[in-house]
Amino acid sequence: MNHVLYSPAKLNLTLRIGARRADGLHDLSSVFLRLPSVEALTITMDSENNVKDLLSVQTIELKGINLVTRASERLRALGWPLPFLRVSLWKQLPPGTGFGAGSGNGAAFLRWASALLGRSLPLELARELGADVPFLVSGLPLAFACGVGERLEGLKALNLSALLLVPRWSSPTARAFADLDRRREERGSSVSDPLFFRIEAETLVDDLRRGATVGLLPNDFTDLLAERHPEYGLFFAMAEKAGALAWGISGSGSGAFALAQGPTALLKLVASVSAEPWVTHLLVLE
Structure with a gap:
């Protein structure tokens, strides 16, 4: 059975960066605007594979480890009984563009895994994966964010x-x-x-x-x-x-x-x- 997940992106309507912290990160103040689903993941349980997830990417070449793979590896490290998966990722937005499409991929996967296994969304893991992920995993249409993106205050949606x-x-x-x-x-x-x-x-x-x-x-x-x-x-x-x-x-x-x-x-x-x-x-x- 295939599971098709639609993956959001975001805009920063404002983005102010605080001083560098002792942990090397920066506090931020930002208004995050959620964008409609712009990418999609197709996930299949892989009964023949017990070694690792298999990820294929359509339309855009990715280098390094995608956030979907990072999220699945971290969930297993936390003890979640997640089966190995075949994931096909259809992308429209390249990395390094500030639209959070990769974060949206990771957020969509976290929401799916939580529903599949009946567990609460791992918000600490969302923060670990990146500053955009807590907002995108929240489902909020618009939010004021501070901290390193993990402290969110939902705002009424903008119709733009x-x-x-x-x-x-x-x-x-x-x-x-x-x-x-x-x-x-x-x-x-x-x-x-x-x-x-x-x-x-x-x-x-x-x-x-x-x-x-x-x-x-x-x-x-x-x-x-x-x-x-x-x-x-x-x-x-x-x-x-x-x-x-x-x-x-x-x-x-x-x-x-x-x-x-x-x-x-x-x-x-x-x-x-x-x-x-x-x-x-x-x-x-x-």
């Missing part, structure tokens, strides 16, 4: 359409955080009060909820990425001209996005940006 843009370059998370730390050290920059981040986030969500144009959304990685790739500025200008409400970079990049009330403005934006040679994927979600 989104355009996701994947450029030809990626932005590995570890490198992005190291670059941000280095820049702050060189400039002697301080980190703002978390209360400011919360007020900023609440104001932006309220503005978007009433259909106001808010423009470029705050993300501490935007300046670094825009300096290396001026193409972001071109996309943001196109988004404004097309009539989008908001635009920005998700996570630590490299993916950019625009938001609008309904798809009309976004389809106009697609027509403008699709011919750009630096764009590899465009995806409109409602």
Whole structure:
């Protein structure tokens, strides 16, 4: 029997990064927006295999260990009687784009394994797998997150359409955080009060909820990425001209996005940006 799981992704409508902690991680303040299912996993119990899970990936090449494999290995290490599996993963969004598609794969798997075995969702494992996973495993449509992504406060859903843009370059998370730390050290920059981040986030969500144009959304990685790739500025200008409400970079990049009330403005934006040679994927979600 095949089990088909639909896997979500996310946008960071805001992303503020705190100072580096003693454990090497960073506290964050962010508004997470859940995206509709963009990828899918097909899981089959493998009665002939008692060695390891077998994972195949369709459409996009992945390097390293996918979060589905990491999640299954950790669950078994925790004593969960999970059989070995054959997993086929159909992907639309490459890694290193900040849309959390890999985290969505892991979150979908954790929810499935919990239901299969009748056990509570392993929230500590979700946090261990990555900052996006606790939100994606929660099922919340919109949330304010702090800590390292594990402290969530659910917010009322936003009824917005989104355009996701994947450029030809990626932005590995570890490198992005190291670059941000280095820049702050060189400039002697301080980190703002978390209360400011919360007020900023609440104001932006309220503005978007009433259909106001808010423009470029705050993300501490935007300046670094825009300096290396001026193409972001071109996309943001196109988004404004097309009539989008908001635009920005998700996570630590490299993916950019625009938001609008309904798809009309976004389809106009697609027509403008699709011919750009630096764009590899465009995806409109409602």
